Structures are given as structure tokens and as C-alpha cells.
Amino acid sequence: MSYLSLSLTLFFVLIPLVLSKTLNLGLERDVVIATVRAIIQLLAVGYILTFVFDGDHPAYMLIMILIMITTATLNARKKGKHIKGITWKLVATITTVEVVTQGILLGFHIVPATAQYIIPISGMMIGNAMVLSILFLNRFDAEVQAHKDEVELILSLGGSPKQAIHHQLMQAIKASMIPTIESQKTIGLVQLPGMMSGQIIGGADPMQAVQFQILIIFALLTNATISSLMLGFLSYPALFNERKQLLNV
Amino acid sequence: MVLELQNVSFTIDHTTILKNITGRFHKGKITTLVGPSGAGKTTLLKLCNNLLTPTSGTLYLDGQPFSEIEPTVLRREVGMALQAAPMINGSVYDNLQLPRKLANQSLSITEAEKFLHAVGLSSSLLQQVANDLSGGQRQRVSIARTLVNHSHVLLLDEITSALDRTAVSEIEQLITTLNQQHGVTIIWITHNLQQAIALSDNVWVMVDGELIATGEPTILTHPTNEVIRQFVEGALR
Ligand SMILES: Nc1ncnc2c1ncn2[C@@H]1O[C@H](COP(=O)(O)OP(=O)(O)OP(=O)(O)O)[C@@H](O)[C@H]1O
Ligand SMILES: [Mg+2]
Numbered sequence: 001m002s003y004l005s006l007s008l009t010l011f012f013v014l015i016p017l018v019l020s021k022t023l024n025l026g027l028e029r030d031v032v033i034a035t036v037r038a039i040i041q042l043l044a045v046g047y048i049l050t051f052v053f054d055g056d057h058p059a060y061m062l063i064m065i066l067i068m069i070t071t072a073t074l075n076a077r078k079k080g081k082h083i084k085g086i087t088w089k090l091v092a093t094i095t096t097v098e099v100v101t102q103g104i105l106l107g108f109h110i111v112p113a114t115a116q117y118i119i120p121i122s123g124m125m126i127g128n129a130m131v132l133s134i135l136f137l138n139r140f141d142a143e144v145q146a147h148k149d150e151v152e153l154i155l156s157l158g159g160s161p162k163q164a165i166h167h168q169l170m171q172a173i174k175a176s177m178i179p180t181i182e183s184q185k186t187i188g189l190v191q192l193p194g195m196m197s198g199q200i201i202g203g204a205d206p207m208q209a210v211q212f213q214i215l216i217i218f219a220l221l222t223n224a225t226i227s228s229l230m231l232g233f234l235s236y237p238a239l240f241n242e243r244k245q246l247l248n249v
Numbered sequence: 250m251v252l253e254l255q256n257v258s259f260t261i262d263h264t265t266i267l268k269n270i271t272g273r274f275h276k277g278k279i280t281t282l283v284g285p286s287g288a289g290k291t292t293l294l295k296l297c298n299n300l301l302t303p304t305s306g307t308l309y310l311d312g313q314p315f316s317e318i319e320p321t322v323l324r325r326e327v328g329m330a331l332q333a334a335p336m337i338n339g340s341v342y343d344n345l346q347l348p349r350k351l352a353n354q355s356l357s358i359t360e361a362e363k364f365l366h367a368v369g370l371s372s373s374l375l376q377q378v379a380n381d382l383s384g385g386q387r388q389r390v391s392i393a394r395t396l397v398n399h400s401h402v403l404l405l406d407e408i409t410s411a412l413d414r415t416a417v418s419e420i421e422q423l424i425t426t427l428n429q430q431h432g433v434t435i436i437w438i439t440h441n442l443q444q445a446i447a448l449s450d451n452v453w454v455m456v457d458g459e460l461i462a463t464g465e466p467t468i469l470t471h472p473t474n475e476v477i478r479q480f481v482e483g484a485l486r
Contacts, residue, residue, distance in 0.1 A: 149335040156298050158325040158398060159351040167338070243302050244320040248261065 065122050072130035079137040082249040089234040097129040097226050101219045132227035140172035161240040173228040180224040250401045251276050257306035266292050268458045279435045281445040284455035290438045294404040298329040328400030334391035336379035344379045348397040364393040369419035384411035405437035
């Protein structure tokens with residue numbers, strides 16, 4: 001694609017701007033900010049990726065992955081401010097997800113160990129772990145707020161914090177995993193997954209693109225399970241003090 | 250068992266809810282907490298069940314500071330029926346069995362029926378969905394559930410507020426029986442002063458987070474100071 005045709009895509013930005021203005025939606029500022037950020041961030045990533053791929057040095061890959069984990073953690077952390085040590089709990093969760101998925105993919109030689117594979121797959125895995133973490137933290141907080149008296153009841157009868165929070169924890173874990181499972185049921189029927197579309201547009205053989213997509217969705221399933229479970233079990237103790245009392249958060 | 254409070258204060262979000270409370274709940278006695286809404290009665294019971302820890306001061310069970318007793322052990326020893334009588338999802342039986350399950354034990358159907366009968370409910374309720382119970386049934390199941398732990402001290406928070414006259418006297422009877430035949434120490438909250446006078450060995454009057462008087466129920470019938478007199482008149486009106 002030439003830079004001229006790329007700049008013509010700004011029409012897609014113009015339409016919401018004009019509509020927002022005429023309908024008084026007040027979204028113009030956000031649309032402009034989002035557009036500028038998208039351009040800068042994606043161009044930066046493009047340059048960095050070119051650099052990393054050309055260099056093809058493990059240190060570059062490692063740095064990129066660390067940056068992804070850091071960004072994902074900083075983003076998800078906002079939803080878990082009330083949980084003590086949330087930053088490290090997220091780092092541990094997201095890193096585990098990355099290590100497990102890459103371990104399986106590279107360990108069994110499912111994909112070649114080159115930056116071209118490792119970086120985009122890491123991006124998808126870390127991004128998904130971040131989304132799962134946010135979904136989990138939101139839901140867990142809502143569950144606990146809505147059922148404080150049940151948690152207190154179990155504590156009052158001599159239950160441990162783990163017993164007291166078990167039901168809310170499981171609800172939140174399940175709820176955060178549902179979108180991943182549901183989206184797999186209709187995958188390909190409603191919309192083609194972004195990565196697969198990208199490959200096909202880029203000229204890849206559709207069957208090969210499909211094979212990769214299957215690999216990704218299976219990996220995402222493991223990813224979702226580890227993210228929710230691990231973050232869940234790491235975060236619930238922070239809701240209680242050493243006297244096994246529910247903190248007023 | 251003797252439950253004692255020494256200079257207990259409790260502050261949350263910069264508001265002091267309990268102010269320097271010192272007192273002793275005597276072994277095998279019934280003590281009633283009375284006081285206007287918002288006085289801090291529920292908060293005091295939650296401190297006794299160790300659901301909350303005082304900001305300053307100490308609670309003792311048989312002379313042992315709470316901080317030296319494992320919370321789950323303490324809460325089984327000093328059992329509590331919460332004011333809102335919350336139910337877990339599931340049947341009445343699931344709720345009655347809960348205290349046992351938390352200790353990795355089970356409750357037989359026969360035992361569960363016995364606990365239901367103790368609070369004046371029929372055993373046909375056993376399989377009913379707990380969250381569908383009427384307000385009064387719910388309170389009684391909540392009491393029965395608390396009894397399952399066979400605690401030596403029972404903290405009962407307004408357990409008769411949703412009950413009709415007959416049910417109230419059944420529960421009053423139950424409290425007397427638990428106290429006289431099983432030697433259970435009982436600390437309970439009620440808004441019904443007649444009930445407090447009739448049933449208790451001791452009365453604590455709380456106003457605005459302060460314990461303004463303790464003594465025999467006669468302190469309610471013959472108030473010794475103006476604050477108690479005002480509260481009693483207001484409550485009896
Ligand atoms: N978690 C909390 N956070 C902030 N304030 C609280 C909290 N719990 C209780 N309070 C406040 O503390 C005061 C005492 O509450 P408490 O429930 O102990 O009163 P009470 O004597 O049991 O009243 P009632 O007779 O209405 O049940 C009230 O003003 C209440 O709003
Ligand atoms: Mg209360």
C-alpha cells in the first residue's frame with residue numbers, strides 16, 4: 001500500500017468526526033486523540049519490529065516481550081488498585097502465560113523459534129492475558145461487593161477466607177473465561193479472526209492461515225484458563241487481613 | 250465462658266463508632282444490648298465474633314486476648330447470628346449443613362430436622378430454596394444454623410424483629426432453654442424492651458457508641474439517669 005492510499009484512509013476518521021459534530025455527540029476530541037495515538041504507536045511498532053526482525057537477536061526479542069508485559073501490567077493494574085501487590089501478581093500471571101504458551105509452541109517445535117513468530121504470538125498472548133485479567137478483576141470486585149454479607153456469614157461461622165470467598169472467586173473466574181470460549185464457537189462464521197484476515201490479505205494460502213488460527217485459539221484457551229485461575233488465587237488473600245477478616249474495600 | 254472488653258474503641262473511615270467500652274459478659278448469663286438505631290450494637294457483636302478488630306483496646310475470652318486465639322476457632326466458640334440473616338445459595342438443608350461443611354464434616358437429615366424443630370420450624374422446609382423463605386422463616390433458619398456449631402457463647406442480632414408474637418415466644422423459650430439447660434452464655438440485641446426486661450440477667454445500654462449503663466434489667470424500669478430515661482421513654486412509646 002502506498003502512503004497516498006494510506007492517507008486516504010483518513011476518510012474513515014472524517015466520517016465519525018463530522019457525525020459527532022453534527023449530532024453533538026462530543027466525541028471529536030477522543031476521536032482525534034485515538035487517531036493520533038494509533039498512528040504514532042503503530043508506526044513506532046513497525047519501525048521497532050523491522051529493527052528486531054533484521055537484527056534477529058534474542059536480546060531484542062526479550063526486550064520487546066518485557067515491554068509488552070510491562071505495558072499490559074500497567075494497563076490492567078488500574079482495575080485492581082484495591083488489591084495489595086496487584087502489580088507483581090499481574091506480572092507473575094502474564095509472564096506465566098507467556099512462558100507456558102511459548103514453551104509448548106517452541107518446545108514441541110510447533111513454530112520456528114524466530115522473531116517473526118515469537119513476537120506476534122507473544123503480542124496476542126500477552127494482550128489476551130491482559131484482557132482476561134481486566135475482565136476477572138472487574139467481575140471479582142463486583143461479585144464481592146454484591147455478596148459481602150455471604151462472605152461475612154461464612155467467616156462468622158468459622159470458615160477460612162478461602163472458603164468464604166470460594167463462590168465469588170469461582171463465579172468471577174468462570175465469567176471472565178466465557179467470552180474466550182463463546183467466541184471460539186462462532187469463530188469464522190461471523191467474522192474472520194484478525195490475524196487470519198491479515199495473513200490472507202498479505203497473500204498467504206487460506207488453509208495455512210487457518211492452521212495458524214487453530215493453533216492460536218487453542219493457545220488462547222490455555223491462556224484464558226491460566227490467567228483467570230492464577231490471578232484469582234493470587235489476588236483473593238489480599239481481601240482479608242491476618243485475623244481472617246474481610247477488609248473494607 | 251467469660252467474654253471481656255477492655256477500653257475497646259472502633260473507628261472506621263475517620264468515624265468513631267465505639268468509644269472506649271469496658272465490660273464483662275458473665276458466664277452462663279443472658280445479657281441484652283439495647284440502644285437506639287446506629288448506637289453501635291451490631292458493631293460490638295461483630296467485634297465479639299472477631300469479624301472486626303478494635304482500633305484500640307482488647308477483647309478477652311476466658312482471660313485470653315483474642316489476638317492469641319485462632320480466628321476460626323474463636324468464631325466457632327463465640328457464634329453469631331447476623332442481623333440480615335444472609336443465606337447461601339441452595340436449600341435450607343445446605344444452609345444448616347454449612348457450619349459442618351466448613352469443618353469438613355456433614356450434618357445428617359435427622360440432625361438437621363432437630364435443629365429446625367428447635368427454632369419452631371417444620372422439617373418439610375428442609376429442601377426449600379433458602380432465598381425463597383419468608384422474613385421470619387429466614388431469621389429462624391439463621392438461628393438454627395448458628396446452633397449447629399454448639400458454641401459456648403451466642404451472639405444474636407435482632408433475631409426476633411421479623412417474627413409474629415407466637416414465634417417470638419418460641420424463640421424466647423429457646424433462648425431460655427439454651428441458657429438454662431446447656432449453660433450457653435447469650436448476648437443479644439433487641440429493640441423490644443419488654444423482652445429485654447423479661448429475659449435478661451444483665452442489660453447494656455448503648456447510645457452513640459458509648460456504653461452508658463450496665464446492670465440488672467431494673468435499670469430500664471427505674472432509670473438512674475436522664476439519658477437512659479429518654480431512651481426508655483422513646484423506645485416504649
Ligand atoms: N462498615 C462501615 N463503614 C462505615 N460506617 C459504618 C460501618 N458499619 C457501621 N457503620 C456505622 O456505625 C454506626 C453503628 O452501626 P451499627 O450497625 O453497629 O448500629 P446498631 O446499633 O446495630 O443499629 P441498628 O439498631 O439500626 O441495627 C452507624 O452509624 C453505621 O452507619
Ligand atoms: Mg444492628
